[in-house]
Amino acid sequence: MKPSGFVPFVHGDAVPRRKVPILEIAEFRKALLDAIQGGQRLVSWSGHEAGDGSVELLAVLADDVNGTLAAAVTRVRDGYPSVTPECPQAHWFEREIAEQWAIKPEGHPWLKPIRFHAPYRAGASMPGGEGSPLPGVTDYFHMEGDEVHEVAVGPVHAGVIEPGHFRFQCHGETVFHLEIELGYQHRGLERHLRGGPDRKTVHYLETAAGDTTIGHATAYAHLVEQLASVRVPSRAQVLRGVALELERLANHTGDLGALAGDVGYLPTASYCGRIRGDWLNLTAVLCGNRFGRGLVRPGGLGVTVDAAAIAEVQKRLDALEKDLTSAVELLWSTNSVMARFEETGCVSRQDAEMIGLVGPAARASGIARDIRNDFPSGIYRYAHIPVGAWHSGDVFARAFIRWTECQRSIAFIREQLSMLGEGAVQVACGLLAPDTLAVSLVEGWRGEICHVALTDPAGRFAHYKVVDPSFHNWFGLALSLRNQAISDFPLCNKSFNLSYCGHDL
Amino acid sequence: MWRELKARMRQRYRTYDYPRLEPVLPVTFKGMPVIDPSPVANAAELVEQCPTGAISADPGQHLRLDTGKCLFCGACERACGGQGVRFSKEYRLAARARDDLMIREGESRLADALHREAARLFGRSLKLRQVSAGGCNACEADVNVLNTLTFDLGRFGIQFVASPRHADGLLVTGPVTHNMELALRKTYDAVPSPKIVIAVGACAVSGGLYADHNACGAGVGRLLPVDLHVPGCPPHPWTILDGLLRFLGRIP
Numbered sequence: 001m002k003p004s005g006f007v008p009f010v011h012g013d014a015v016p017r018r019k020v021p022i023l024e025i026a027e028f029r030k031a032l033l034d035a036i037q038g039g040q041r042l043v044s045w046s047g048h049e050a051g052d053g054s055v056e057l058l059a060v061l062a063d064d065v066n067g068t069l070a071a072a073v074t075r076v077r078d079g080y081p082s083v084t085p086e087c088p089q090a091h092w093f094e095r096e097i098a099e100q101w102a103i104k105p106e107g108h109p110w111l112k113p114i115r116f117h118a119p120y121r122a123g124a125s126m127p128g129g130e131g132s133p134l135p136g137v138t139d140y141f142h143m144e145g146d147e148v149h150e151v152a153v154g155p156v157h158a159g160v161i162e163p164g165h166f167r168f169q170c171h172g173e174t175v176f177h178l179e180i181e182l183g184y185q186h187r188g189l190e191r192h193l194r195g196g197p198d199r200k201t202v203h204y205l206e207t208a209a210g211d212t213t214i215g216h217a218t219a220y221a222h223l224v225e226q227l228a229s230v231r232v233p234s235r236a237q238v239l240r241g242v243a244l245e246l247e248r249l250a251n252h253t254g255d256l257g258a259l260a261g262d263v264g265y266l267p268t269a270s271y272c273g274r275i276r277g278d279w280l281n282l283t284a285v286l287c288g289n290r291f292g293r294g295l296v297r298p299g300g301l302g303v304t305v306d307a308a309a310i311a312e313v314q315k316r317l318d319a320l321e322k323d324l325t326s327a328v329e330l331l332w333s334t335n336s337v338m339a340r341f342e343e344t345g346c347v348s349r350q351d352a353e354m355i356g357l358v359g360p361a362a363r364a365s366g367i368a369r370d371i372r373n374d375f376p377s378g379i380y381r382y383a384h385i386p387v388g389a390w391h392s393g394d395v396f397a398r399a400f401i402r403w404t405e406c407q408r409s410i411a412f413i414r415e416q417l418s419m420l421g422e423g424a425v426q427v428a429c430g431l432l433a434p435d436t437l438a439v440s441l442v443e444g445w446r447g448e449i450c451h452v453a454l455t456d457p458a459g460r461f462a463h464y465k466v467v468d469p470s471f472h473n474w475f476g477l478a479l480s481l482r483n484q485a486i487s488d489f490p491l492c493n494k495s496f497n498l499s500y501c502g503h504d505l
Numbered sequence: 506m507w508r509e510l511k512a513r514m515r516q517r518y519r520t521y522d523y524p525r526l527e528p529v530l531p532v533t534f535k536g537m538p539v540i541d542p543s544p545v546a547n548a549a550e551l552v553e554q555c556p557t558g559a560i561s562a563d564p565g566q567h568l569r570l571d572t573g574k575c576l577f578c579g580a581c582e583r584a585c586g587g588q589g590v591r592f593s594k595e596y597r598l599a600a601r602a603r604d605d606l607m608i609r610e611g612e613s614r615l616a617d618a619l620h621r622e623a624a625r626l627f628g629r630s631l632k633l634r635q636v637s638a639g640g641c642n643a644c645e646a647d648v649n650v651l652n653t654l655t656f657d658l659g660r661f662g663i664q665f666v667a668s669p670r671h672a673d674g675l676l677v678t679g680p681v682t683h684n685m686e687l688a689l690r691k692t693y694d695a696v697p698s699p700k701i702v703i704a705v706g707a708c709a710v711s712g713g714l715y716a717d718h719n720a721c722g723a724g725v726g727r728l729l730p731v732d733l734h735v736p737g738c739p740p741h742p743w744t745i746l747d748g749l750l751r752f753l754g755r756i757p
Contacts, residue, residue: 188720210643288533
């Protein structure tokens with residue numbers, strides 16, 4: 001028997017709810033902390049109504065080394081002893097639960113809202129707050145002293161970008177601390193997934209973070225397919241993988257261009273801006289939409305992709321690879337760029353582990369963590385993409401990791417399309433298994449996307465939780481700014497390029 | 506230096522000669538819907554399929570489609586096999602008035618130009634402040650892409666500026682979350698008059714998928730007077746650019 005009270009299971013296998021242990025809070029806490037101590041990670045932790053006035057907290061852990069997941073629930077009424085002091089990666093989850101369910105994690109070091117909405121439990125209010133909170137109106141870390149000053153930015157920023165509020169504590173040019181307040185993009189998405197799947201569900205997930213349409217749609221589709229016990233035709237699995245890598249290429253290319261723009265290096269900035277659009281156009285060749293809307297559907301694909309479209313993608317891929325290589329390689333050989341990239345915005349491996357970074361940001365801090373390798377599903381079970389990691393944890397590392405991933409993605413797409421089989425791309429998904437837990441993980445371009453669902457006795461969603469990689473990584477951006485010049489903020493921000501709406505949901 | 510020149514040679518000149526040349530769109534692109542003039546037998550089923558309630562039928566089973574709500578997902582087209590409604594490749598979708606987005610039996614109205622005074626003020630130089638008010642970053646991305654070399658928005662005298670005080674108007678995306686309402690109002694107030702408002706995407710035009718959720722409203726129109734509506738989820742960059750140029754009287 002495993003030391004933890006969590007029930008282990010394999011990614012892709014739905015678990016009947018009766019097999020998920022309901023632990024006492026003390027037991028739950030101990031099992032969770034032991035697992036984290038043993039190197040597992042918290043991939044999702046969320047609350048839902050238990051029915052008797054208490055709230056059921058469902059935690060899902062990932063063991064990257066063994067490729068297994070584990071789940072357990074506990075029931076709480078008003079509060080419980082916080083795990084954050086011993087397990088910092090839980091800090092944002094506990095704030096989310098406190099805000100949504102008015103449950104106080106006693107001893108949480110920095111308990112405040114993350115999205116600024118009224119709690120889901122009627123009549124309750126966020127611990128320490130009352131009624132509907134105003135966005136951004138809250139306590140902030142504050143410093144005092146000679147020449148210490150505070151800089152507040154947002155929610156409306158200078159560029160074409162989503163809203164968020166950033167509060168810097170500065171001494172001269174040096175940032176001692178950055179605090180990030182989000183919630184401006186909160187659309188109430190998750191609450192509308194309950195009772196689904198219905199005609200709106202897939203569209204909600206395609207727009208959870210619009211730049212990650214394929215990633216979130218794939219996570220949703222994979223989750224439904226587990227619950228409906230269907231096997232997706234291999235042609236559809238391959239094309240989903242191709243679309244996911246195209247999404248990665250488009251966004252990584254855009255980020256590399258934006259990083260170049262932020263250090264005033266215009267050649268790469270302008271080339272990559274254009275090439276990013278060329279990648280989006282490849283996705284549009286597959287399905288008609290640049291972001292892949294309508295491409296991924298439970299059971300396979302929502303469109304049939306003909307041979308002409310595949311040939312077109314293959315043809316453009318070669319030219320695009322050359323264009324991208326020529327644009328990106330300029331960065332690494334230009335001293336003025338490297339001088340700004342290197343040793344800027346460092347996040348140590350230790351900090352990255354502690355706060356549970358995911359995606360390219362984690363890999364740039366030396367952690368070879370990638371769902372495509374650790375918890376593969378679909379085509380990634382058969383076609384392995386090597387995981388790259390870099391050790392320096394700075395802006396350069398986050399840029400360079402993106403470039404290596406671009407190269408791997410191009411090779412993957414080329415290989416997959418060259419041996420793409422014929423056949424159906426869609427099977428019907430019947431009713432979903434009742435009273436079942438399903439967890440779906442996908443390596444989106446920003447990192448780990450986690451969807452968790454519980455079905456009710458009728459096979460409808462009783463609970464649906466979306467964890468965008470940004471949920472884990474926003475705090476990483478805050479850490480990267482410590483002891484940096486405030487003028488490096490745009491560069492550090494771009495090196496993470498996190499989602500506001502994916503966080504706010 | 507030589508490396509930069511070599512790269513410059515490789516990357517060539519890529520700005521598309523729009524509006525002189527028509528954009529090339531993929532064969533599967535979904536643009537302006539075309540409504541069949543004859544009544545549709547399974548109209549109720551089509552209405553049922555639509556995720557945003559964009560499609561409706563009158564008592565005579567004649568369909569209407571509100572492109573301001575439409576996600577262009579094609580669920581209705583599939584349900585009727587293209588017999589009642591189909592999506593054409595027409596990318597020009599923008600309209601001045603909200604009502605002009607309601608498509609009946611094959612008719613549609615494209616955006617007409619601003620009145621002369623406004624065209625005189627903004628026609629050759631339009632500075633916009635973009636505000637995302639709950640947008641999913643797809644509309645934002647395809648607005649941003651207009652600044653790239655392919656579209657080169659600057660050659661039309663249109664530019665996104667950092668401060669609302671430097672702007673002639675707002676370009677808003679997203680359904681307007683409650684948490685962005687105040688910021689959107691304040692940004693609008695900070696723009697000097699006369700000013701314009703452009704709503705880009707289904708969310709900004711009507712609330713789209715998120716209309717009247719408990720955390721958001723139903724588009725920009727509830728808060729601010731909208732001068733130009735650009736439908737789509739998200740609108741194609743050519744759709745946005747066409748709308749802007751048409752609005753400024755730059756294309757007939």
